[in-house]
Amino acid sequence: MTACLHTPGLILGLLADLGDTPAAVAAALHNAGITGRPDSADRCPIAYYLFAHTGAVDLAVSREEIWVQWPDSNTFATTPAPIAQFIARFDARQYPNLTRPEVRR
Template identity: 45%
Template sequence: MLAHFLSHVTLTPEDTPAPDVIAERALVALGETADAVAAALTAAGFAGFPITADRCPIGNYVRASDVRITGVSVGLDAVRVWTATTHGIPAPVALPDAVRTFLGRFDARRYPDLIASPDETDPAVPPDPGTAETPAPAVYPMPAPADDARFTLGLTLDVGKVLAAHGYPPIESGTDLAGLQQALFGFLYSPIPAAPVASPLLTLPADPGVSILVRRR
């Protein structure tokens, strides 16, 4: 599918679209339904691991769509694309509806043929202690920064959507949202912040005497 798409694109260096544009066109070329997307990825040989931002079939497909792409991160609504010239700032590429539906089903393991083979390393599965090499050191919890723009209300809402996609009740009450946000904060950051945060943030209830601050999206 990817080769078929690229074979119809004849461009000179002067009019070559940006990598994110190439990625957007490649995603649209996958098809108009989730099953069509799955069939196209299967035919092209793009497998991957569920619930991974960079090693799912869509991430592998987008990364292969343009040699200038150095990294990808697939979210619920968009895939972020890095290149050598973006200076660490990714370009967001909106996911077509069919691709978003496919990702939800793939994460629920409804397309087993697209799950990478067992001999590949699945980052979501711990290695066998009897055969594993020295495990990678844990990176969480991290020291709490004075202000982390990544920890947004949108992050919590995205995690809630992933839970719902896997069959859990949707997050609809403020109490559940606050609880999920506290759980995320507790996993990501050390209990004591490195410095107080002073910015226009949304304050949610936490343990007595502690406030969790989340920047509004």
């Protein structure tokens, strides 16, 4: 039997890689070409970053908590302070270079 790697530690480790300040997080996301939608739990840059690095089938990101679902399990993690601060600033439209344009159909 193999150990499940889908743990809060996986999520927290990926988020720590983005940096320890909101500005560092924004710079890392910008350098990676990741954008997103303000006020969206599953379409913000943090969500897109986690989708790209975890193989998750669904997830939701907030300033308080992150929920990630895989085909065989799900996990929760408390949102680290630099990520929560980034989300607050992103939702306040302080990082327009990370905002994905709206697509009209």
